[in-house]
Amino acid sequence: MTAPRVALAAALVALVTVPLWVPGDYYISVCSQILIYAVFALGIDVLIGYAGLVSLGHAGLFGLASYTVAVCLAAGVGHVAAIAAALVVTLAGTAVFAGLSLRATGIGFIMITLALGQIMWGLAYRWVSITGGDNGITVPGRPAPFGLRLDAPSHFYYATLAVFLLTVVATWVFVHSPFGASLKGTRDQPRRMTALGYHVWLIRFYACMFSGLLTTIAGILFVYYAEFISPPTVQLTSSAEGVLMAISGGSGTLLGPIVGSILVEIVKNVASAYIARWNMMLGAIFVAIVIFMPEGLVPGTTRLVRRALKLRGPIPAGAPAPTTAAAEPAPGEPAP
Amino acid sequence: MTALSIRKLEKSFGGLRVTRGVDLAIQPGERRLIIGPNGAGKTTLFNLVTGELRPDTGSVALFDQELTRLPARRRAHLGLSRTYQIITLFPKDTLLRNVTLSLLGLSPLRWNPLLRLERQRHLIEQAEHALARVGLGHLAHRPLAETSYGERRRVEIAMALAQNPRVLLLDEPFAGLSVDERRDVKTLLFGIPRDVTIVMIEHDMDVALDFAERISVMHFGEVVVEGTRAEVVADPRTKEIYFGE
Numbered sequence: 001m002t003a004p005r006v007a008l009a010a011a012l013v014a015l016v017t018v019p020l021w022v023p024g025d026y027y028i029s030v031c032s033q034i035l036i037y038a039v040f041a042l043g044i045d046v047l048i049g050y051a052g053l054v055s056l057g058h059a060g061l062f063g064l065a066s067y068t069v070a071v072c073l074a075a076g077v078g079h080v081a082a083i084a085a086a087l088v089v090t091l092a093g094t095a096v097f098a099g100l101s102l103r104a105t106g107i108g109f110i111m112i113t114l115a116l117g118q119i120m121w122g123l124a125y126r127w128v129s130i131t132g133g134d135n136g137i138t139v140p141g142r143p144a145p146f147g148l149r150l151d152a153p154s155h156f157y158y159a160t161l162a163v164f165l166l167t168v169v170a171t172w173v174f175v176h177s178p179f180g181a182s183l184k185g186t187r188d189q190p191r192r193m194t195a196l197g198y199h200v201w202l203i204r205f206y207a208c209m210f211s212g213l214l215t216t217i218a219g220i221l222f223v224y225y226a227e228f229i230s231p232p233t234v235q236l237t238s239s240a241e242g243v244l245m246a247i248s249g250g251s252g253t254l255l256g257p258i259v260g261s262i263l264v265e266i267v268k269n270v271a272s273a274y275i276a277r278w279n280m281m282l283g284a285i286f287v288a289i290v291i292f293m294p295e296g297l298v299p300g301t302t303r304l305v306r307r308a309l310k311l312r313g314p315i316p317a318g319a320p321a322p323t324t325a326a327a328e329p330a331p332g333e334p335a336p
Numbered sequence: 337m338t339a340l341s342i343r344k345l346e347k348s349f350g351g352l353r354v355t356r357g358v359d360l361a362i363q364p365g366e367r368r369l370i371i372g373p374n375g376a377g378k379t380t381l382f383n384l385v386t387g388e389l390r391p392d393t394g395s396v397a398l399f400d401q402e403l404t405r406l407p408a409r410r411r412a413h414l415g416l417s418r419t420y421q422i423i424t425l426f427p428k429d430t431l432l433r434n435v436t437l438s439l440l441g442l443s444p445l446r447w448n449p450l451l452r453l454e455r456q457r458h459l460i461e462q463a464e465h466a467l468a469r470v471g472l473g474h475l476a477h478r479p480l481a482e483t484s485y486g487e488r489r490r491v492e493i494a495m496a497l498a499q500n501p502r503v504l505l506l507d508e509p510f511a512g513l514s515v516d517e518r519r520d521v522k523t524l525l526f527g528i529p530r531d532v533t534i535v536m537i538e539h540d541m542d543v544a545l546d547f548a549e550r551i552s553v554m555h556f557g558e559v560v561v562e563g564t565r566a567e568v569v570a571d572p573r574t575k576e577i578y579f580g581e
Contacts, residue, residue: 196441
């Protein structure tokens with residue numbers, strides 16, 4: 001068994017056994033929150049890491065999914081219908097976001113997504129008759145799929161874990177597919193891709209839709225996790241946190257956004273209990289990452305480990321060469 | 337039927353007219369050389385033909401099919417390929433992945449988000465074959481960033497040829513190459529079968545004059561001289577453009 005597979009198996013065992021070794025319901029809930037935000041950060045990373053598009057409006061889509069579920073449930077709609085409505089509404093919203101934002105790339109794309117995200121925040125804050133304004137909406141309980149109640153933190157954690165693993169596998173398949181290769185091509189050389197016969201705009205649009213799907217899933221999980229939704233969830237800082245998760249962990253990797261979400265959520269939920277100025281601490285961590293590992297924690301650590309192995313001695317005969325096309329990066333490694 | 341027909345093509349950037357009523361008729365299988373001083377509008381002409389730029393007026397047709405209103409990506413599907421003066425490849429990827437992307441561009445598979453690209457053997461084999469054709473088969477798994485300039489030029493040509501073009505536009509394929517690399521690329525270009533029509537912009541006259549059957553000389557956005565090698569070399573306007581009066 002290769003080292004990455006051993007690490008993957010160990011990570012799976014650790015994830016599955018979280019309720020056994022994490023002390024108390026509060027920390028199990030924090031783990032659920034980490035997984036939810038990991039899905040959110042993965043959605044953002046599809047755009048940043050694989051399409052080269054930085055979105056500052058994803059909290060708007062996240063909130064749209066959460067609010068749709070909350071509004072439906074408050075109106076007496078069942079959970080399945082509420083979740084279906086959230087998927088339809090948020091994917092429609094994503095299509096509008098993408099249609100408007102993809103009129104530009106680079107700074108233009110960032111500014112349009114920022115503006116759209118702020119519109120969503122404004123609606124959440126001001127459209128009181130629907131969203132409850134500052135008071136938000138309280139969700140009347142969690143669903144019970146197949147008769148399994150999700151009220152207990154450990155039960156909800158397992159439901160979240162199952163969804164999280166599905167989204168990670170789906171994203172892995174997506175980025176390693178021919179479409180994923182096309183998407184990475186549009187990130188690196190859009191002009192060349194057009195000359196080769198690719199529809200660059202449409203490829204980016206579909207990538208936005210996949211990113212929106214992941215964001216919708218995260219938003220649905222979040223509203224059931226918190227059993228409440230209010231405007232701060234939709235605000236710009238939530239989008240910025242998602243971007244920081246993806247970039248600090250390592251954009252263009254699958255493991256990077258997950259590591260980034262662990263970092264941000266632990267500082268927010270755990271370190272904040274002991275450090276009053278936890279925001280400053282988070283900022284300092286990001287500055288350190290940018291200075292010492294500008295490519296992000298996961299690719300940076302991989303680089304350091306490789307360098308250490310190189311210093312230790314030559315690679316044994318029979319080991320795969322590090323620069324072959326066949327050596328497609330494992331989850332967590334930088335995209336080629 | 338002409339392979340590539342360009343009629344009265346005009347393009348201006350603000351007050352600067354970069355192509356002025358360009359007319360070209362290139363026959364199937366022909367090797368056409370386009371020469372002219374820097375700023376003559378040669379690369380702009382290629383960009384107009386491939387659809388990267390929209391002409392102000394005029395038309396472009398590929399085997400009598402009107403291209404003028406078609407987007408650039410559609411032109412690739414109709415058999416128009418090009419290389420760039422400034423090498424435009426995917427430096428993080430291997431040579432094999434570069435050529436695979438070229439093949440994928442014309443395949444419906446490019447929309448598939450479920451299959452694994454590495455398992456598409458037919459595509460990979462075609463890409464390997466295209467690399468072998470330009471003498472780079474042994475470097476297929478090397479990252480592009482670790483190859484020489486001349487090898488990258490050949491990857492560009494491999495990517496263009498992999499798409500089985502009917503018309504191939506080569507923008508200064510010998511630029512920046514060493515003597516040995518020029519020889520390799522020249523051999524490669526001479527080996528392209530006649531069912532591919534080639535239009536080439538080139539400044540290296542020794543190589544280009546050997547290759548081309550007809551030559552068009554551009555100056556200030558106009559085709560001022562056109563003919564066989566002997567006709568163009570003998571024309572006083574050619575000497576005037578290159579050496580002054």
